[in-house]
Amino acid sequence: MNARLRKLYDDLSDTFWLVPALLVLLGTVAAFGMIEIDRSGTVPAWLLENWLYNGGATGARTLLGAVASSTIGVAGTVFSITIAALSLAAGQMGPRLLRNFTRDRGNQITLGIFLGTFCYALIVLRSVRTADEGAFVPHLALGVGIALGFICVATLVYFVDHMASRINVDTVIGLVSDDVRRVMRGLTDDAPQPEPPPPAHWRDAEPIRDARAGYLHHLDENGLASWACEHETEIRLLVRPGDYVFPGAPIALIKPPRDGAEEAVRDATALSPTLTSSDDLRFAIRQLVEVAVRALSPGINDPHTALSVLNRLGAALCDMQPVRMKSGVVVKQGRLALVVPHLQYDELVDAMLHMIRQNAAGKPAVLIGMLEVLTQVASVERDPPRLSSVRRHADLVMGDAERDVRGPDDLADVRARYWAFVDMAEHGPLGPFKL
Known part of the structure; x- marks a missing residue:
């Protein structure tokens, strides 16, 4: 409700x-x-x-x-x-x-x-x-x-x-980036997160199916976890806010089965025919990415707008340095009650950068801007798994440049920014001066 x-x-x-x-x-x-x-x-x-x-x-x-x-x-x-x-x-x-x-x-x-x-x-x-x-x-x-x-x-x-x-496009980008940061704050936490159980834990679970269709707009995690704790069961949702729920497809798993589970899941979820969830970080990111992709289209050809979007996305990744993404595990009274598939760091970076990079093929200014943003993120973020994700995207940018940038001087500029990123990722802001 x-x-x-x-x-x-x-x-x-x-x-x-x-x-x-x-x-x-x-x-x-x-x-x-x-x-x-x-x-x-x-x-x-x-x-x-x-x-x-x-x-x-x-x-x-x-x-x-x-x-x-x-x-x-x-x-x-x-x-x-x-x-x-x-x-x-x-x-x-x-x-x-x-x-x-x-x-x-x-x-x-x-x-x-x-x-x-x-x-x-x-x-x-x-x-x-x-x-x-x-x-x-x-x-x-x-x-x-x-x-x-x-x-x-x-x-x-x-x-x-x-x-x-x-x-003004910069004003719109600023407003949407504020939405990204607001939703991101709701999906992160300073405290250590409990690890979700392995997939084998749900081998004997029973699927819960939903006859409705639409995008998952809101999810009452606390209410559903309380119901699971009260009935001494465990629920694993298969969708998260922003995902499309297909009629008849499993929406969750329950172990052991309990009467009323379908109604509990239905009451804890609200669907919408349109993708406008205020809880979906991917939706807020898609809005920013869409501005950049349209700016890179031949009809508009405005790389400055794409660079502005990249700067905002990079700032959001820098904001994430002191916090961790929620694992989606809800524990009630000392026992597992609910597991929700929350967005993780790799998925977050992919949603931010993949589409912009794919549409920036052959545009060295945007590729250089993306590498410079990733360099700044690497100067702030020192967590090895996160650095590995950022490094993967820098390698993809460099690979696209090697394939699509034809001007030797432009390609040399991209390479120089790439090696500056590698140096930052390996040695940090102090570089060779680090003791």
Whole structure:
């Protein structure tokens, strides 16, 4: 159930309409509240004379009509600019990055302020009465409406500046790299991790099948482990967040079997038809990699963007130096309860670098940039298995350069960066000066 609630929260966070709808509701409620205060006659005379609108009904209607017509017009412009930004992002940076624009609170609040002000002005307008109609002018509500008009002006200035920065590719790369680091923090730990049991441990396990289909969006590890501990059994999940669950295929193994295991696994997992899991590190990395791959395509040919992505990926690997990837083993009350196939360091580096390297064939600037990033990672990371993974990718880069880079000078530059990496990996930052 916890997984489904988290999925519902993520789905609502991804929707573009929720915040504008709440602001429209707030504007509507505020309009009725201001009108009731005006009707009660509790507005101080000094406030009415010095700060609020104190004209007649005709002027009030003109003023409110101007506020309503202008705000709805600007709201349409804001919506058009947002759609244009989405089209630009989809074409140049990839359709998966549209999620970052639709989730942007600045865009949602801007549209909501204009629509909320429009609804506020309409509701207050309908309460204005001339002398022939009963002579009622809601002075306080009109004053608030004028203040909302000024707020809309400031919001428009903010929106133009906000969108100009959001469509900048470096800004988008920075935002996505922040997502990578956030998810990475949830998958790492400073404490030693328990080792998973060997594959032979599950030889007598019984498979748990799932009739659903979709991407694993959320997983309630603690809830499922608690169920396994309570029923004195062990569960090994065969999928992790971001994996596709095929109908009828085994989703987990259980040893020994227990009644209700299928329901427990179903309650602890939430599926989604689209790959948008906030718990999936590979998805966040794919977003960055897609920006680099599109930048390296012949239609765009922007190696500087690819280098910027490589720098962010290298920074994420440097952040991992003091921590370790979680093993996915959950122990409850001193006994094994759950094993989840968590992402490991080799898989992480592969997801970051394979596709970029494959699309950078024949581009020495990008290959040199990749070797320089790997050199910086090697200067920070001194764990032998991790260094071996980084070294493997440096060897792949060098192999691609030997095969695809035709210019002898360019190839010599790549070789020089490769041997600088080898020296860093073998001797560390001090190099030959190390005692």
